[in-house]
Amino acid sequence: GENVEQHPSTLSVQEGDSAVIKCTYSDSASNYFPWYKQELGKRPQLIIDIRSNVGEKKDQRIAVTLNKTAKHFSLHITETQPEDSAVYFCAATYGGYQKVTFGTGTKLQVIP
Amino acid sequence: DTGVSQDPRHKITKRGQNVTFRCDPISEHNRLYWYRQTLGQGPEFLTYFQNEAQLEKSRLLSDRFSAERPKGSFSTLEIQRTEQGDSAMYLCASSSTSTGSYEQYFGPGTRLTVT
Numbered sequence: 001g002e003n004v005e006q007h008p009s010t011l012s013v014q015e016g017d018s019a020v021i022k023c024t025y026s027d028s029a030s031n032y033f034p035w036y037k038q039e040l041g042k043r044p045q046l047i048i049d050i051r052s053n054v055g056e057k058k059d060q061r062i063a064v065t066l067n068k069t070a071k072h073f074s075l076h077i078t079e080t081q082p083e084d085s086a087v088y089f090c091a092a093t094y095g096g097y098q099k100v101t102f103g104t105g106t107k108l109q110v111i112p
Numbered sequence: 113d114t115g116v117s118q119d120p121r122h123k124i125t126k127r128g129q130n131v132t133f134r135c136d137p138i139s140e141h142n143r144l145y146w147y148r149q150t151l152g153q154g155p156e157f158l159t160y161f162q163n164e165a166q167l168e169k170s171r172l173l174s175d176r177f178s179a180e181r182p183k184g185s186f187s188t189l190e191i192q193r194t195e196q197g198d199s200a201m202y203l204c205a206s207s208s209t210s211t212g213s214y215e216q217y218f219g220p221g222t223r224l225t226v227t
Contacts, residue, residue, distance in 0.1 A: 006154075032214050043116075043203070043218040044155065051214075089154045096214030097143055097207060099168060102154030 002027040004092050006103030013080050014111050021075045021106045023090035030092040033073050034100065035064060039086045080110045116219035118204050124225045125194055132190045133222045137206030144187050145216060146179055147203040155203055161187060194226045
């Protein structure tokens with residue numbers, strides 16, 4: 001089955017700096033890669049996703065890159081703000097409507 | 113429709129008791145998923161449905177766990193003879209195969225504590 005590894009497990013940045021979270025996946029058949037943000041005590045919410053036919057996707061301060069050959073994908077947050085503080089999960093799945101395999105999460109702390 | 117809802121939000125039970133959780137997906141979402149999340153970990157897949165058909169079950173789902181979606185709308189997850197290791201957040205999510213979006217929308221979860 002699919003295995004998703006995520007690094008780092010914790011990340012502290014100064015407000016305004018950039019944050020990068022990296023993930024690797026094991027199943028070359030995976031073709032959909034969502035990123036979820038989970039604030040303390042809240043439900044996971046999708047912040048950005050990418051399909052395998054695209055190498056990069058950007059939405060305002062958030063971008064995701066995908067390297068299918070290396071089976072790596074990364075989340076980039078620029079101009080970080082205190083409200084970006086949360087746990088971020090990368091995930092992978094095949095087909096889009098199937099079960100999703102999540103990484104172990106990155107706790108991001110943005111220091112004002 | 114305000115999103116996926118789950119009931120109860122919290123459940124404390126004694127070891128050996130049975131518990132049942134309910135999930136109401138976004139209306140007209142034909143796919144419904146159950147995940148389990150323990151502290152400091154990402155959600156782990158348990159099972160999912162297309163309408164009323166259960167399409168896949170994880171090996172994590174022992175014989176003590178059963179899930180149903182009898183009319184293709186709400187779903188229930190039952191745990192029989194609960195064990196302390198069952199303590200976790202149980203998350204439900206739903207999606208639609210007709211919109212072209214793969215997004216799974218999560219509910220607020222049911223936090224189970226087995227004493």
